[in-house]
Amino acid sequence: MSVNNETSAIRLQAGRSHHREHSVPLYLTSSFVFESAEQARAVFAEEEEGNVYSRYSNPNVDELLAKMCRLEKAEAGFAFASGMGAIFASLAGLLQAGDHVLAGRAVFGSTHQLLSKVLPKWGITHSYADVADPDGWEKLITPATKVILIETPSNPGLELIDLEWLGELKRKYNLVLIVDNCFATPVLQNPVDYGADIVVHSATKYIDGQGRVLGGIAVGRQDLMAEIRFFSRHTGPAMSAFNAWVLSKSLETLQLRVEKHCDNALQLAEALEGNPALEQVRYPFLKSFPQYELAKKQMRRGGGIVSIAVKGGYEAAKRFLDNLQLVSISANLGDTRTIVTHPASTTHSKLTEAERQATGITPGLVRISVGLENVTDVIADIQQALAKV
Numbered sequence: 001m002s003v004n005n006e007t008s009a010i011r012l013q014a015g016r017s018h019h020r021e022h023s024v025p026l027y028l029t030s031s032f033v034f035e036s037a038e039q040a041r042a043v044f045a046e047e048e049e050g051n052v053y054s055r056y057s058n059p060n061v062d063e064l065l066a067k068m069c070r071l072e073k074a075e076a077g078f079a080f081a082s083g084m085g086a087i088f089a090s091l092a093g094l095l096q097a098g099d100h101v102l103a104g105r106a107v108f109g110s111t112h113q114l115l116s117k118v119l120p121k122w123g124i125t126h127s128y129a130d131v132a133d134p135d136g137w138e139k140l141i142t143p144a145t146k147v148i149l150i151e152t153p154s155n156p157g158l159e160l161i162d163l164e165w166l167g168e169l170k171r172k173y174n175l176v177l178i179v180d181n182c183f184a185t186p187v188l189q190n191p192v193d194y195g196a197d198i199v200v201h202s203a204t205k206y207i208d209g210q211g212r213v214l215g216g217i218a219v220g221r222q223d224l225m226a227e228i229r230f231f232s233r234h235t236g237p238a239m240s241a242f243n244a245w246v247l248s249k250s251l252e253t254l255q256l257r258v259e260k261h262c263d264n265a266l267q268l269a270e271a272l273e274g275n276p277a278l279e280q281v282r283y284p285f286l287k288s289f290p291q292y293e294l295a296k297k298q299m300r301r302g303g304g305i306v307s308i309a310v311k312g313g314y315e316a317a318k319r320f321l322d323n324l325q326l327v328s329i330s331a332n333l334g335d336t337r338t339i340v341t342h343p344a345s346t347t348h349s350k351l352t353e354a355e356r357q358a359t360g361i362t363p364g365l366v367r368i369s370v371g372l373e374n375v376t377d378v379i380a381d382i383q384q385a386l387a388k389v
């Protein structure tokens, strides 16, 4: 029977064993056995479907991927040990020496390292384009450009990129569009609707949602995923069965959790607007957000991240963090527990001052990943910490 995505995230399940278990077992096995020499030959020859070895595929991993494909409206996927594994393998699997990547400037810190330090070792170059200058994107496309890579909303500035516009751009130049959909999750936004060819996730964040395991996902077009899968099977970044089992269970509550993250984040953002200790509160579904109309157009809700700019720069931001009693100081996000991060001194400290400025990472900027606690407690803690700055 055909069901809604919310139901698929709960009901899609690896085949039941003869034990008739209700919850899916953990398939902790590195390899799989064959009924006969002939079956071994046929599975290796891909004439018969089946598991061979958990670096290639595993029932827990396949279950997670089936759900992610359904949620992201994608044809095929591969699961990785971390989000960076997914991003690296997607680029390395699709590109070769001489190719060029056009990337949105506000990409995740390690993605920036990949583009600027790792891929150039194999002759793959990149340019950064700015959200504020949409005409500039086209000028950066060269005959060598193969891929556009973006995040929306971006980390930590929450800049949005118009996915409909980007989909047209990529079609005009026949490029592959890769979207890191980590912040929005498939609950709030489906890049495939706008023409994304590959969608990547750090499953470590909202997909796990409880700060336990690392994971990465790439899903998308069958033909492109075949190349990414080939690269990944033979280079070894596969997700473990255990992490896949945890993450697949987490998907059962993704919808519920993301709705609550959005409720809490909007309430916090509204409560903090106008706070005298703050220069700015950024949240996509606040009316004061510069790209509010775009947020409404392409996101179902505003997400779980609120960015604030504390008056008084780094010193003030530091005092704010140290004054917190409930909220954690950590680099993760998408957890049940509210987390604050000071990007300029931690996640984005490797960028130059100019690079940080270009992506809106000011010395006073603090990223708040709003958790699932009773939001009045979170608001109270943040307000008391700001009052003492």
Ligand SMILES: *Cc1c(COP(=O)(O)O)cnc(C)c1O
Pocket (backbone or CB within 6 Å): 082, 083, 084, 085, 108, 110, 151, 155, 180, 182, 183, 201, 202, 203, 204, 205, 214, 215, 216
């Ligand atoms: C965390 C993150 C990544 C990297 O994922 P890991 O699981 O930490 O490797 C990539 N992109 C975004 C937007 C992230 O937040």
